[in-house]
Structures are given as C-alpha cells and as structure tokens.
Amino acid sequence: MGNPENYFQFQQEDKKEHFTMDAPHVVVLPFPAQGHIKPMLMLAQLLCHGAGGFNITFVNTDHNHSRLLNLIDQTAFSRRFPTLQFMSIPDGLSPEHPRTGPSIVDLFFSTNSVSKPEFRNLIVSLSQEPTCIIADGTMSFAIDVADELGIPVITFRTYSATCTWIYFHLQKLIRNGEIPVVEGNGDMDKQISCIPGLENILRRRDLPSICKLEPDDPIMQFYITQTSKMTRASALILNTFQELETPIISHLQSIFPTVYTIGPLHTLIDSPSKNLSSLIQMDESCIKWLDSQHPKSVLYVSFGSVIVLSHDQLLEFWYGLVNSGKPFLWVIRPDLVVDNNEPNKIPDELKMATKERGCIVSWAPQEDILSHQAVGGFLTHSGWNSTLESITFGVPMICWPMITDQQVNSRCVSELWKVGFDMKDTCDRSTVEKFVRDVMEDRRQEIMESTVKNARLAHDSIHEGGSSYRNTKKLVQDIISIHLSKNASKGNE
Missing domain, CATH: 3.40.50.2000 (Glycogen Phosphorylase B;)
Incomplete structure (x- = not known):
C-alpha cells in the first residue's frame, strides 16, 4: 500500500482541505495496545461519520501508526472518513521491543515520560484547536496536558464498568489486607466484601492480576495513580450498556459528573469499517x-x-x-x-x-x-x-x-x-x-x-430510544455545546 510515511505526509495535507473548520475537533488518544485502540478508533469513526460529523485527530504511537497504515486501504478509509486524520508520537521504546506479553507494562512508564511532552507539542501544533480530548484512562498524562492548555478532557476506560469500579478500590483493598493476593495460600476463594455492589460476587482469585503485586510495586502504583487522575476528567466513557451493569454504573456516577455508556461500540460501526481498527x-x-x-x-x-x-x-x-x-x-x-x-x-x-x-x-x-x-x-x-x-x-x-x-x-x-x-x-x-x-x-x-x-x-440499547443510543447522542450534543461555548468566548474577546 505504499510507504506509510509518504502517505502520512500526503494525508495530513489532504485532511486540512477536508476538515470542516466550523465543526468540533476531537483529539483521541488510546493506550498503545490493540484492545485499547480498537474501541477508541470505533468511537472516532462514529464521531467522524455516523453521529457527529466531527473533525477527528487520532493519535497513535509511531510503532502502531505504521502498523495500522500498512494494513488499511488508505484511499478507501480517507474517502469514507474524510475528516479523520492519523497522527503519531513516540512511545519511548526501541523498534525491536515486543510490546506484548509481560513486557507490555514497559509502555506504562515510557509513554508517561516520553509521550507526554510529545503529545503536548502535537496539540499545540494542530491547525485547528481541539474542542476536547478523549484520552484512555491509562494515558492520563493527557489530563495534565489538557489542564495546562485549557482544553476539556473526557476519559475513556476500555474496561467494563465493574472492573473500572474495582480499580477505584485498590487502596481500600490494600488497607484491608486483601493485596497482595498470594497464590497457593489456600485462601484464594475467600470472598471480597469491601467493594460496594460486589460483596457476594468476588473472590480473591477474581481480583485483577495486578492485585498479586506488593502495594509499593511500581505497576500497582501506576494503576492507583492513573485511576485517581481519571477523576479530574469532565466525564467518563465506557464501552458497555446500561442494562448489563446498572448497579455499578450508578456507583461510578458518584465519582464522575457524567458517565456515557455507549456500547457495544462494534454494533454501531458498519461491517466494512470494523476491521479498520485491527493492527x-x-x-x-x-x-x-x-x-x-x-x-x-x-x-x-x-x-x-x-x-x-x-x-x-x-x-x-x-x-x-x-x-x-x-x-x-x-x-x-x-x-x-x-x-x-x-x-x-x-x-x-x-x-x-x-x-x-x-x-x-x-x-x-x-x-x-x-x-x-x-x-x-x-x-x-x-x-x-x-x-x-x-x-x-x-x-x-x-x-x-x-x-x-x-x-x-x-x-x-x-x-x-x-x-x-x-x-x-x-x-x-x-x-x-x-x-x-x-x-x-x-x-x-x-x-x-x-x-x-x-x-x-x-441490541436494544443501540437502537433509537435505547440507553446507548441516548448516551451517544448526549455525548455528541455535549461536545457540540463545548464547541459553541468556545466560539462564543472567542467572539467576546
């Protein structure tokens, strides 16, 4: 499909012509792994084409940027999503790094140290100021950048509502002595009773895998910090539907002023577009x-x-x-x-x-x-x-x-x-x-x-009147409101 770097240069020039400058501009930043990129790219496609008609800048790491552009039909993609542009920043790892299996955790720390300043530079360089940033919950350095530049940010957690809720209780699990979970101690089936809404469901063996780590382990601390930073976002997006996780979504609404449950996202994208999110x-x-x-x-x-x-x-x-x-x-x-x-x-x-x-x-x-x-x-x-x-x-x-x-x-x-x-x-x-x-x-x-x-x-949730349909519509309307408010403020200056 040609040299991806040459295509990238062409694409960026071409997109400037297709961007609708009076439309909202959303920057989307996923964590650099297939399971995170997939739903966030589906959301980007939805906002660009199906729901909002927005301008979208989707920011991959250099490594994943090249992989994606090598796989998609670039001409067809550009024709179908004329206002969606791909840009990239380094992830801080060598090209030979596997970025899979246990070594994927290296991305936690390299992106925070290397990608953060690069992301800020990218935001500043954009020809159209972002209306808002939608950032992965494990890329919360974007919230620091957004705060500095005065840009609203929405966090997208690519986990279930239930797991997201559990991550907000990591410190409580530590205080209660449930962490670290030690395999082979004969007590893996002990019930976890300190997480509201899940008192009779979870056992020790059902906690996230990081709960096997010591409380001061850098990976454990990374998740605690990322989860805490998420609360500074103006809203939370989840790829789930209300009817599946109603009680836990209600708990999350006590933390975030707005929770958009807009899943299953793959049902909202036309079949020819689904595979465009694979690396x-x-x-x-x-x-x-x-x-x-x-x-x-x-x-x-x-x-x-x-x-x-x-x-x-x-x-x-x-x-x-x-x-x-x-x-x-x-x-x-x-x-x-x-x-x-x-x-x-x-x-x-x-x-x-x-x-x-x-x-x-x-x-x-x-x-x-x-x-x-x-x-x-x-x-x-x-x-x-x-x-x-x-x-x-x-x-x-x-x-x-x-x-x-x-x-x-x-x-x-x-x-x-x-x-x-x-x-x-x-x-x-x-x-x-x-x-x-x-x-x-x-x-x-x-x-x-x-x-x-x-x-x-x-399926009912994504049809007209369904919970995810309503929440997607509300997300679009809220981004438009941010855009109109920004324009009004500029007009009064």
Missing part, C-alpha cells in the same frame, strides 16, 4: 471453513492480542480441544507461544485431528466469526472487547483469564451475567475437554436463556 493482518479464509460446518457446532478459540502461552499450555489446550470431539476454529498468533523455539514438537495425533475437524489461523475477523451460525461457543481470554462481542452475539463463553481486567470479566460472565463458565487458574487437558463439552452440549440449556436475553438487551 494485525486478518486471515478471512476461516469464514469459508465455517460455512461448511453445521449450525452451532464450532468452538471458536482466541486468546487476544497480548496474552502468551507456554508450549506446555498450548499442548494442554490442544489436547483438550481434540479430545472433546468438537470442531474448533483457533487463532494462534505467531507470537502466542513464548517458548516456541521448537514448533515441530506438536504430536502427529494432534496434527491429524486438527486436519479432520479443526481450522487454525494467525488472526481472524472476530465479529464475523462470533456472528456466524456455525459458532456455538467461545473459549476466550476474557478481554473486555471479546467478552462484550460474545455477549452481543449470544455466544456462551469458556473463560480463561490471565492479566489485568480479565479475571474480573470471567467472574462476571459466570456469576453475574450467567453467559458462560469460568475456567481460571487451570488449563489441563481434561478440564479443557470438560468445559468444551459443557458449553457445547451438556449444560448448554442452563445458560441459553441468559445469552439470548443479554444479546437482546445489547
């Missing part, structure tokens, strides 16, 4: 394979864009899938296995069984898969995007969480929303086989009612 090349050949399968017969397996497995874990999952006897579609990223220096050590019996009833791809169009009639279950890492997409399409889940918010999401799936099973903390082949059979046949009827109900509520 990884899609392999769509799996759709043809799904077309040849019976309805509700296939288990979809994906562990997202960041999680890594050991070779032993890979084999346990593989044996469990094969032994279940169910057809499966599995996304195995090239970097999924952390110690994959001996890729030929896959037993022939697994290879043969996979040829018979399996399909493996390196990355896939997830929404197209989850909405496919052949898919009857989803073995997932419980990232929030995957969880919400699965709920929306009425696909029951087997949850195997590893990091950040995933432990919370998996517990909510099984205990709050009753739309799947929680398999956290184990992945031996017999357990995998059992859960696959549970979700695909034996106990399917127990969760079918909840999956159907929540899918209906999700």
